[in-house]
Amino acid sequence: MAVYAKKKMFYISIGFWLILGVECYSGWSNHVLTIKTGGSVTIPCRYDEKNPPQKKYWYSEYDQSKIYTNTSEENLSVIDHPDQSLFTVTMKNLQNKHTGGYSCAVETEGQPNVTYELHLKVQSAPDVSVVSSSISGHEGGNVSVQCFYSSGYQNELKQWCRYKDQSCYTVGRTETSQNSSVQISDDGRRSFTVLMTGLRLSDSGWFFCSSGEAMNPVHLTVTEAEPVSGPTDNPGNSSETGISKNKNKTDTEDQQIRNKELLSVWLPVSAALLLLLILVGVFTWKWTQRSKQDKHQNRERNDSRTSDAVPQIWQL
Known part of the structure; x- marks a missing residue:
């Protein structure tokens, strides 16, 4: 970019190296950020957390503008996040005209420095x-x-x-x-x-x-x-909760065993009682029927004796 070229500010790339199988790369300036037409994007811009700069801004090669942090416009906002040692740039409703070079920049003691630069490319199909x-x-x-x-x-x-x-x-x-x-x-x-x-x-x-x-x-x-296991006031309660759960589980299993034992005893007893009740019922019914039959036979005998006695009286 012309403005920064005049000030001889260059982003220094230290190339590639490998650490534990992870490739590290600091030459981000070669990267192209591709965004769909009409879409939006948020770009992070880091700065030194030990020596925070006095000013941070977003530079656009498109219109050579500087948008400082904590600025919000209709389709552009630059917000500082000091707790994260970075500021973010959000661009909305991007169009082909926004294609071009952009930079994250800071100023420390009046000296500007580019921390991150990229080429934004707006496409119908990114x-x-x-x-x-x-x-x-x-x-x-x-x-x-x-x-x-x-x-x-x-x-x-x-x-x-x-x-x-x-x-x-x-x-x-x-x-x-x-x-x-x-x-x-x-x-x-x-x-x-x-x-x-x-x-x-x-x-x-x-x-x-x-x-x-x-x-x-x-x-x-x-x-x-x-x-x-849910929030607890005492960190040690987690183990106590586990013990309590195990105890409850054991008590439940013991109760189930006892219920099975009681069931195995009561089933034959209940069957025997039911059979006894049936036998008693049958015996009672037969006894009742026998009593009715005896009464009926006695009544018939009495009636027969009475009928035999009547003719003898008329003969007298």
């Missing part, structure tokens, strides 16, 4: 895009990001890059010192998937999906893991 530019996950959990690329970038190197330390992960699986891992799989059909497992709170921040020089930003938020 060379590299993502399903979502903002993702979240829990500590210890996993997140997945799907990145798309155009046919012209099919044979380019696919990477998932962390903006904070400018480290990049390539296709395959890479174990990190934080006990988390990154796996990138390319389906060869214009998309590749990034899987991050074993998330840590320190993984929160900005990343880039990239294919060759084309890239697209993604912000990851990692929150604390949700407690399994």
Whole structure:
């Protein structure tokens, strides 16, 4: 850019090197940020957290303007986040005219310095895009990001890059010192998937999906893991809760055993009682019928005797 060329400010690239299978790269100035026409993008701009600059701004080669932090316009906002040692630039409703060079810049004691520069390319079909530019996950959990690329970038190197330390992960699986891992799989059909497992709170921040020089930003938020047994006032209660759960489980099993034992005893007893009641009922019914029959026979005898006595009286 002409303005910065006059001031002889150059972004120094220190090239590539490998650390624990992770490729680190600081030559971000060669990268092209591809955004869909009419779309929006948020770009992070880091600065020295130990020596925060007095001024931070976003420089546009398009109109050679400087937009300082904490400025909000209709389609452009530059917001400082001192707790993260960075400021973000959000551009909305991007059109072809916005294609061009841009820079993150700071001023310390009146001396300007470019911290990050890129070339923004607005396209109807972006060379590299993502399903979502903002993702979240829990500590210890996993997140997945799907990145798309155009046919012209099919044979380019696919990477998932962390903006904070400018480290990049390539296709395959890479174990990190934080006990988390990154796996990138390319389906060869214009998309590749990034899987991050074993998330840590320190993984929160900005990343880039990239294919060759084309890239697209993604912000990851990692929150604390949700407690399994619910919140407790005393950390030691977790073990007590576990003991209590085991005791309750044992008591329940013992009760079930006792119920089975009682059932095995009461079933035959109940059957015997039921049989006895049936026998008593039958005996009672037969006894009642026998009594009725005896009464009926006695009545017949009495009637017979009476009929025999009547003729004798008339004979007298």
